[in-house]
Amino acid sequence: MFRQRPMELQYTPYTAPVFLSAVVGLGVGAFAFQHRERPGAFPLAVFMIGASAWSFAEGMNLAAAGLGPKVFWTRLEIAASCVVPLAWLALVLEYTGNDQWITRRTVALLLVEPAVFVGVLWAEPSLVRTGLTLDTSGSFAVITESIGPVFYAHLIYSYLLLLIGGALLLRVILFAEGVYRTQATALLVALFVPLVGNVLYVFEYLPAGVDPTNVGFLFSGIIVAGTILRGQLLEVVPVARHLARDEILENMEDRVIVLDDTQRIADVNPAAAELFDRSEAAAVGERIETLLPDLSALLDDETGTHVQTELSLEGEEGVRYYNVRISPLHRARGAVAGTLVSLRDVTDKRQQRQRLEVLNRLLRHNLRNEMNVVAGNAELVERQLADPDLRERLDLIAETATRITDQSDKVGQVSRTFDEDGTVTVDLRETVTTEVQDARDRYPVAEITLELPAELDVGVDPAIAIALDELLANAVEHNDHDDPTVNVLVRDEGDVAVLEVADDGPGIDPHELAVLEEGEETALKHGSGVGLWVVYWTVEQFGGRLEFENDDHGCTVTAWLPDTDEADDSGTERTAAVGGLRQALDPTEIGFSADD
DSSP states (O other): OOOOOOOOOOOOHHHHHHHHHHHHHHHHHHHHHHHTTTTHHHHHHHHHHHHHHHHHHHHHHHHBSSSHHHHHHHHHHHHHHHHHHHHHHHHHHHHTTTTGOOHHHHHHHHHHHHHHHHHHHHHHHGGTTEEEEEEEESOOOOOEEOOHHHHHHHHHHHHHHHHHHHHEEEEEHOOTHHHHHHHHHHHHHHHHHHHHHHHHHTTTOTTTOOOOOHHHHHHHHHHHHHHHHSSSSTTTHHHHHHHHHHHHHHHHHHEEEETTTTTTTEEHHHHHHHHHSSSSHHHHTTTHHHOOOOHHHHHHTTSSSOEEEEEEEEEEEEEEEEEEEEEEETTTTTTTEEEEEEEEEOOHHHHHHHHHHHHHHHHHHHHHHHHHHHHHHHHHHHOOOOOOOHHHHHHHHHHHHHHHHHHHHHHHHHHHHSSSOOOEEEHHHHHHHHHHHHHHHHOSSEEEEEEEEOOOOEEEEETTTHHHHHHHHHHHTOOOOOEEEEEEEEEETOOOOOOOEEEEESOOOOOHHHHHHTTTOSSSSOOOOHHHHHHHHHHHHHTEEEEEETTTEEEEEEEEEEEEOOSOHHHHHHHHHHHHHHHHOGGGOOOOOTTT
16 A cells, blocks of 8 residues: 655745735635625625635645645646636626626626636646746745746736726726725725736746735735725725716706717716607717707807806707706816716796796786775875864775885885896995985984994895895884984904894884794784895895894894805996895886786
């Protein structure tokens, strides 16, 4: 009976690091396998365990001193290495949210080359490696060999898979932020450390027998382990964000178009494809000027800027109106890479708004006419009556009609203000000074004081004139003193100006304030007038904020007004805007025609 001789062993300085690499890879792979339900975790486990098997076989190859054992272990490590490129590509595809490519058919096709290669490796090894000899001239024995054509073909295939995965990770690094960029960078480094070592070894840039690939896997295992523990690799991955964005784009009603830097369509969602009357795939690659020339003209005028505007497009259903948002897409270093265009169909809202505007004008027109009839007839009857009680009642009728007409005017003022596009600003100092002086002229019995800072350079929406006029009128007309006192104070607090109007009257009815706080009027709970709503709407419209404070000394209304004066330095335009608002505020200057 023959006994098998034990494998002769040798010591090399590379053996321990290579075996350590196998242990680290096995540990990381086992941990990833325990979390295999997470995106990318299972292929990461296969990748690390495959690298571990490769390192173990390489360690045994280094430890073996004879040619036969070295040849055997070398074949095993080459076979184990076939797992790494496939697992790497699957890992990156899942991690980046491109796992739609991981199908049974795709995996089967990708496995054809490794299966054929391993079969040739064991059946016809001379096609893979030739001239195998044992070189003992150094401090330890190594195999010398020549690489065959099949091995070169396998190298090209393996490197191609690795580089595809690397390119997908590079895309995440360039366009993602925060933890995703950190994770992708770590994975890319974990790949390229052993890859560079393998290239140097295969193409004989290093001494025979020195293969740093597996030592590189030691660093890969440490990097991946650190990314799992510190970078939340198996907890937070970009696939969730990627899938969420895809789901949103696929199902949103807004039309979304992504253009490259030559205005060719790079991507569209189904809603946008309907505009082109073609499929999403057919639209990609087309020039936007061919499919939507009106939109193309708008893009030509607004290249590289953020724009929000309205655009009308004619289609099978007639003219549709869209709210268009244009945003440039920037690369990591700020260069414009393309344009994101979103179109929201506002046709129905536009038509509804037009109907409401017509109804609003019609009601205000009819209300004013009818109230004028009531007031006029009351005045005529009053002149012919001698009874003081009846005359007093007719005075009340006339005053009520006038008050209703004034409230109608206020509604009109607010409506016109809401129609402004917000591009005009007025100087707050000039506006407040003008309003206070007009109030002094209108109410000579009232003492109206004004406190302005020494320097005040704040631009605000012209609608503030409406709000301030209403506050001054309310402070005087609803005051229970014969000589009301009103103090107007303005403070500049950087990006915000503070406007205070304080009076010594009885204060605002808490019921009125409660209605404002609830934000709506109802049939059972409503204000007696539109004054507070005028102030509330006009201030809120341009991003301001209101506070009301009642105390024993009267009422203080405080408005925080954002500084909207960014680019308009045209004094003429501001003066015209203030004058137009002053005319709107003067009931004697308001005229109505049949068109109203």
